[in-house]
Amino acid sequence: MTGFPPRLAPSLRPSLTCLAACCALALAACATPPMPPPTSDASLPTELRAGQHEVLQEVMTTHxxxxxxxxxxxxxTQPGMALPGVARDGTQLLWDPLGSEAILVDSNGQSAGTVAPGRYFLSYDGSYVIGKVAAESQVGANALTWVRYTARFVAAPRPGEGRFADISSIQRIDTSGGLPPQPDCEVEGAHLLVPYGATYMFYRAKGLAPVALSANQAAH
Structure with a gap:
């Protein structure tokens, strides 16, 4: 995600309404060109690798x-050291991350769901996962960290149904962009949107059958 500068946002869209708001971008997602093969699990830092009892279910990319x-x-700061922008009480105005808002694109180049602040991974079929950070690594100096999430909560329209119904963990790898141009800011309460890209690897427990997409899902 290069060539798109960060932009200030007048307000942050609510996390749980992100799915509906992002639907308007689905056609743009369908036009996304194929991504290069993702970094293999065996090549990742040890703490980011999938568990021994997990199997890869699906690979998705985001924009x-x-x-x-x-x-x-x-x-x-260190005692007695004064830094520019630091108030007398030792505080400073800094950009604090709230999370990602992005379209998930499957291996067929089709828009499949969204990522929303709060580590929500939402499928258009109604299933979703809330992730918990299990490990994190700063692989690239100018890009978001690579992360391994475990499933803190999984929901499905009906038990066992839906694209994300049986997800056990997710890796965010091969990131690009996503960092503010500088750590400090000027207007308290202002929001900033920084374009980013990443690959997300979705895993399920071994022994569980792979997700079966409905005919309607497969057609879109």
Whole structure:
């Protein structure tokens, strides 16, 4: 995700309504060109690798924004050291990450769901996963971290049904962009949207059958 500058946002869209808001971008997602093969699981830092009892279910890519809010945060300074922008109480206005808002695109180049702040992974069929950060690694200096999420909560329209019904963990790898141009900000409460791209690897427990897409899903 290069060539698109960060932009200030007047307000942040609510996390749980992100799915509906992103539907309007589905056609753009369908036009996304094929991505290169993702970094293999065996090549990842050890802490980011899938569990021994997991199997890869699906690979998706994203294009969207990492969202930030300008907040007054305790500055990391040494005693007696004064830094520009640091208030007398030791706080500083910094961009604080809120999460990702992005379209998930499957291996067929079709829009399949969204990523929303709060580590929500939502499929258009109604199933979704809430992730919990299990491990994180700063692989590229100018891009978002690579992350392994475990499934903190999984929901489906009916038990066992839906694209994300049996997801056990997710890897975010091969990231590009997503970082603010500088860590500090000027207007408390302002929001910033920074374009990013990533590959998401979705895993399920071994022994579970792969998700079966409905004819309607397969056609879109």
């Amino acid at each position: 969207g924004d990492e969202t930030y809010v300008c907040r007054r945060i305790k500055a990391a």
